[in-house]
Amino acid sequence: MQELIKIDVHDGSTKETLKQLRIAGEFYGEMGKRYEITGGIEVEEIEFLSAITSRPNLNVLDIGVGKGVSTVLFASLGNVDMVVGVDPYQSTEHQNSMTELCRILKIPLSKVVVVEKKSIEAKPSLDSIGKKYDFVLIDGYHSFDSTLVDFLVGHEFLNDGGFVAFHDCFYRQKQKVLNFVLKNRDYELVKLHPKCRRPLLLRSARFIWHCLKYKTSPIIAIKYLNPLKTDSSLVVFKKISGKEPFYWEFCGL
Numbered sequence: 001m002q003e004l005i006k007i008d009v010h011d012g013s014t015k016e017t018l019k020q021l022r023i024a025g026e027f028y029g030e031m032g033k034r035y036e037i038t039g040g041i042e043v044e045e046i047e048f049l050s051a052i053t054s055r056p057n058l059n060v061l062d063i064g065v066g067k068g069v070s071t072v073l074f075a076s077l078g079n080v081d082m083v084v085g086v087d088p089y090q091s092t093e094h095q096n097s098m099t100e101l102c103r104i105l106k107i108p109l110s111k112v113v114v115v116e117k118k119s120i121e122a123k124p125s126l127d128s129i130g131k132k133y134d135f136v137l138i139d140g141y142h143s144f145d146s147t148l149v150d151f152l153v154g155h156e157f158l159n160d161g162g163f164v165a166f167h168d169c170f171y172r173q174k175q176k177v178l179n180f181v182l183k184n185r186d187y188e189l190v191k192l193h194p195k196c197r198r199p200l201l202l203r204s205a206r207f208i209w210h211c212l213k214y215k216t217s218p219i220i221a222i223k224y225l226n227p228l229k230t231d232s233s234l235v236v237f238k239k240i241s242g243k244e245p246f247y248w249e250f251c252g253l
């Protein structure tokens with residue numbers, strides 16, 4: 001077995017420990033089992049998400065729990081009452097990684113509910129939980145249709161004035177969903193971003209590389225991920241209201 005990563009989970013805040021685990025890319029559960037942290041939110045996004053969700057008594061809906069970094073972050077925040085995570089593979093592919101992270105970080109499991117379903121199947125469970133949410137993170141399967149479904153499910157349960165954040169928005173299909181939301185639903189783009197991790201030259205080069213690799217239009221991409229302002233892939237919208245256009249008023253993608 002590999003040597004355990006020497007991180008004292010009782011030293012410093014849970015957020016700082018979570019950042020260290022994210023950088024390390026792995027952690028060990030209570031029984032010594034190794035969990036790899038892949039595809040989670042980035043270190044600067046951990047800081048940003050905890051700041052943007054600073055209002056009291058929040059409920060958070062996290063679509064795409066994966067190894068559990070985002071879910072555990074929200075659950076660790078004192079102002080968050082409840083986190084509902086939706087992920088069909090939590091006990092199978094992810095081997096209950098999120099629960100194990102909560103355990104080693106001493107986060108009360110009573111704050112977290114996992115709906116082990118695809119987002120498209122999650123509505124009855126969310127109905128029976130009976131909550132509305134102030135913040136929704138969309139980080140499930142990254143196809144156009146799945147992201148759109150994730151959004152539609154989140155939209156249904158998001159309070160007016162609440163926020164929805166989309167992760168990994170350098171993909172063309174995700175930017176199409178962002179366009180759909182801005183053009184066809186009553187949301188506004190929040191022009192706040194996580195702190196830049198890379199220098200301007202590097203993030204500009206990375207932006208161009210992403211445009212070429214994922215065949216995104218630079219004009220659309222720059223609207224959401226302007227390298228002058230961010231090198232994170234997180235895009236945040238604020239829900240103004242639940243108003244929806246009639247089908248003949250479709251405004252395109």
Ligand SMILES: C[S@@+](CC[C@H](N)C(=O)[O-])C[C@H]1O[C@@H](n2cnc3c(N)ncnc32)[C@H](O)[C@@H]1O
Binds near residue numbers: 066
């Ligand atoms: C990028 S990971 C999420 C990472 C997580 N937000 C974090 O910070 O650790 C995306 C996860 O979405 C889950 N997923 C896949 N299809 C899904 C669906 N239809 N609905 C909800 N979650 C889905 C997968 O289990 C996958 O691990």
